Amino acid sequence: MRKNIFCVMNLVHLIKSAIQQAVFALYQKQLSVDELPINETKPEFTGDYTLVTFGLSKLLQKKPDEIAHELGNYLVANDALFTEMEVIKGFLNLSIKDSFLLEFLATHFQQSNYGNSELGDKKIMVEYSSPNTNKPLHFGHLRNIFLGHAVSAILKNVGHEVIKVNLINDRGIHICKSMIAWQLFANKQTPTDAHVKGDHFVGDYYVKFNDEYKSQMATLMAEGMPEDEAAKKAPIMLAAQDMLRQWEAGDADTLALWKTMNDWVYAGFEVSYQKLGITFDRYYYESNTYLSGKSIVEKALKNNLLFQKEDHSVWIDLSDAGLDQKLLLRGDGTSVYMTQDIGTAILKYLDYHMDQSVYVIGDEQNYHMQVLKLILQKMQEPCADGIQHLSYGMVELPSGKMKSREGTVVDADDMVDEMIAIAKKNTEDLGKVDGFTSEELQQLYQTLGLGALKFYLLRVDPKKKMIFNPEESIDFHGFTGPFVQYSHARICSILRKASIESLPAELSLSDITLSSIEKNLLKLLAQYPTTIYQAAKEMNPSIVCNVVYQVAKEFNGFLVDHSVLKASDESVKNMRLQLCLLSKQVIAHGLNLLGIAAPERM
């Protein structure tokens, strides 16, 4: 009977409902489970879970101590879940029966989808990566990409339908800058001629543009022109702006060059995405969506939701929401960033009618996203309420922000290659290359290097900005991806040595006593699906990093004090093998959600 309940409920929930029933039986009060604070018992006390009774004191008109004693005695006497209790001040420490945890283990150790749930029922779009097409991906983009990919996997895992979207910002002044510089300096060279990856090739011309722009400004300023005027009148800038106008006018040559250079970039991005193991279900291109935003704004203007100034520019007044006025169309009728985003949001909704639309975008755009949602709400667009900004903090260097102008930007491709090289070096230094073919080794280095990188970027709460410390990120010890991967490989090694085909699922429950470390590991594993559900609710992959690390750490500790294959008797050995199997399943499952592979050997 417990077994069935366990499939749909978790351990803490079971404890809460047991307490709920006990409260009703003793005091005839119906409490909601949210009114029952359950914590894990601190290691220095005996017990597994603790009920804090101070809050109940008022509700039940009794002293915390009395409540704790009465509830504890009742639970131990009447509920099969508990074996003993202890009261210290107002804290009721409850111990869970070993047989309960053993039964849980026997039920789930072979479940290959353990960790999945079906609680989610929404259709959710997740937009991430969303690069500009004028330069290659840098380290900051990696946080975005890994976050989006992991959040998508986590949401899907708890039962939501997920659509992964990449919105390519393929038009605008930025790409025109690269195009102008290419026309001026490239001598018609292509990435193939130059043996350079397409996105880097185009990015190099973006840099060339800025160099030339700076030197032209310097020339103008030397002739006595003020800086702001020089910034506007530098010939190469005027040329880029002219090219943007040509593009919007549909000039055939401009469009052809634009398409060619974007294709170079896409080919480069594709290589990077593939290496990173990142995929999308759907690509949107701003060149296709920016015009629809304009017509939507014009329609809203007719409906008097917006107003126009004397120069014909179109604005929305958000002062009733505590914000100011926001421009939606320039005086000359062209779109701004916000206009495009309005169009894209509506188009996406027409395509998918999703319940929720998650934007993985840095926190410097908090205001922008707030305004976008507000505008769409004012326009009463059905997509508006589902818009959710998954805001993440910037990645900074120990020396401060990455600045492209100062050349402190860490390139994504370089970073990946470096991590893989370090994985290779570490493996070779440890002499762990025997028994692998050279292809397998290449695969392993990639698995470990990417594992380290992804884990490093995902282990911090997305909301918080994080410091990228090059020396620390390449560490393969401690709270890192390779540590977790190593634990997985060790488990696999044990399982290879045991012939596990004939592992009996049924145990004679009565004659096994769990050690405290076995019990801790089991509690962690039992809570795992709930932990994942929490990660989904908060869209926070760092929770997954933490739990797989805890399982790995706990497992390593277990392994030091307990022999699996040489256990004292057969039933203990079987139980420990089950523990190995479930731990392996949870580690691999969690890593998979993070986009990290779990190697069988390393």
Added chain:
RNA sequence: GGUCCCGUAGUUCAAUGGAUAGAACGAAAGUUUCCUAAACUUUAGAUACAAGUUCGAUUCUUGUCGGGACUACCA
């Protein structure tokens, strides 16, 4: 100026209002005839400051100090 976010060991990160604030790296010292030592064990080390709310505050409120983001007819 206005709006918002953030201040936790030397460093990077944890902690639904709960017990003596957890890890990791770094530092110091140990563990290998035994399932992978990329492991494990031990030691030292922190809530910016000041009030308030209450049985109880890293968490909530206010103020001070310090850091950051946004506040473009850029994207």
